[in-house]
Each structure stands twice: as structure tokens, then as C-alpha cells.
Amino acid sequence: MGTGKLLLKVPSTLRFVMDGEMPSYLLAKDFILHILGEITVSGGTYKSMEFVGSTVESLNMEERMTLCNMVVEAGGKNGVVPADSTTYKYLEDKTSVAFEPVYSDENARFLSEYRLDVSKLEPVVAKPHSPDNRALVRECKDVKIDRVYIGSCTGGKTQDFLAAAKVFLASGKKVKVPTFLVPATQKVWMDIYTLPVPESGGKTCSQIFEEAGCNTPASPTCGACVGGPRDIYARMNEPQVCVSTTNRNFPGRMGHKDGQIYLASPYTAAASAFTGFVTDPREFLQ
Structure with a gap:
């Protein structure tokens, strides 16, 4: 309060690349529980968790919400799915306020990167x-x-x-x-x-x-x-x-x-x- 400034720590980012054809018996909840099993409930502490890949791009907004909702179970600071046409379509009847999407830089460095072939996952x-x-x-x-x-x-x-x-x-x-x-x-x-x-x-x-x-x-x-x-x-x-x-x-x-x-x-x-x-x-x- 004395300086009028607020110190914020910029979190490092864990990147999860999810590709492969999504089996008909799996949902995003299976994906995030699988990830939690890999990194544990402390593996994302004060980190941003970004989800990308062809499988993520195929998910509807509510399934993407499931992924991002549960990053806190890994201690994560936030969960991110890059904005795309699915995002814009979802927002059409939600807001008329102008916005500008933010993406990871092309040369961004990630603390860790995990790759999942979802076609091989089970419930x-x-x-x-x-x-x-x-x-x-x-x-x-x-x-x-x-x-x-x-x-x-x-x-x-x-x-x-x-x-x-x-x-x-x-x-x-x-x-x-x-x-x-x-x-x-x-x-x-x-x-x-x-x-x-x-x-x-x-x-x-x-x-x-x-x-x-x-x-x-x-x-x-x-x-x-x-x-x-x-x-x-x-x-x-x-x-x-x-x-x-x-x-x-x-x-x-x-x-x-x-x-x-x-x-x-x-x-x-x-x-x-x-x-x-x-x-x-x-x-x-x-």
C-alpha cells in the first residue's frame, strides 16, 4: 500500500500436447485425471498449465472447461486452452465487448512439456x-x-x-x-x-x-x-x-x-x- 504497487510472480508454464483420435468412451475428465496421476497434486504448484494439440482443438468449450477447472488440483495457478474458432463461437452470445486473444509466443520456453496419445488412453x-x-x-x-x-x-x-x-x-x-x-x-x-x-x-x-x-x-x-x-x-x-x-x-x-x-x-x-x-x-x- 505504501508504494501503490503489487508484486506478482509470473508463473512458469507446463505444456500438455494431446494428439490422437479421441475414443468414444473417453471424456476430458479422463484426460485430467490421467495428467494428475502423472504430475501429482503438487506437480503444478504456482504454474500455468497449457493444453494444446489436435485432441484439445476437437473438444467443445465445456470439455475444455473441465481440463482447466481441475488444474488447481495439481496446485496450478491457471489452466489455458488457446483461443480458436470454438472459443469465438462460444462467446458470440456471451459478450459484445471487444477482446484480444493472447497466445504463447512462438519461441516460448516451457518448464516441462508432456505429450499424450489419447487414442491409447483408457477410462x-x-x-x-x-x-x-x-x-x-x-x-x-x-x-x-x-x-x-x-x-x-x-x-x-x-x-x-x-x-x-x-x-x-x-x-x-x-x-x-x-x-x-x-x-x-x-x-x-x-x-x-x-x-x-x-x-x-x-x-x-x-x-x-x-x-x-x-x-x-x-x-x-x-x-x-x-x-x-x-x-x-x-x-x-x-x-x-x-x-x-x-x-x-x-x-x-x-x-x-x-x-x-x-x-x-x-x-x-x-x-x-x-x-x-x-x-x-x-x-x-x-
């Missing part, structure tokens, strides 16, 4: 009690679960619910465990009730969820993702096992300190709801 989860405790979903097939939670800023976007609905539609079965649906915003809640799911014959997500026996989609909230008081919707008040699309699985994160949280993509969460076990979505999507 993954983060086992209790850390987002970097990575395991292949198929390695956890014997883990019996008590509930599924699809929601939060990371896993409660419109595209996340459309992905879950795709699995529910492919199965045509009833869920075997309580399945909680918590949209991130009011717009997402509206989309659940109004947007037709592709190849569903015009059905909305809400109709598909109801047919599958899921709980009625809740009002937008952080919900059980932050634990909170015992009366928070879908809070874990008992030491249960949950597959969740949220971003953190530390002890007590969703309520009970002895709860077991497996972080997963909406595909994996929906597949697990049908079996009552941690389940590879390829069982329903191939």
Missing part, C-alpha cells in the same frame, strides 16, 4: 483419498459402491449430463444405487429439461434419467461436493462409497470423514450406477 478414476491416486476403471471393477453423484462445476455442465444420458440410453436398465443429479447452473438445469438428447427420439435428459430411476435433478448448487451441514442435498452422512464427477476426494470432502470417493467421468459414473460397482463405460458404449 480412469482417482481412488480415495486424492485426485492423483489414479487407477484404470477396469482395475476397480470389484469395488462395490453405495451411490453415484453427477454434478459440481467440474461435472455438472450440460455436456456432462448429455454424456450421462447417453450411457443411460444405451443401457435401457434401471440404476442399482441412488443416483444424484446436481446441475452447476440454472441454465444447465433448464437444459436438462428442454434439450433433446442426440439419437434418443427427442427425449430430454430429465426423461431419460427418470426412466432409469435416478433421483430428480436438484436445483443448482455446489451440493455435496463441499460437504457442509448434514442437511445439504446428497451429502454423505454415512461412511459410504461414492462414484462422483466432482473434483476432489479428500477425507470428509463430501461429508462423512470415512466416506470413500472415486472421482470419474460422467460416462464412468453413469455406467457404475447401473451395476453397483465401479464400471468401465465401454461395457455400455461399445
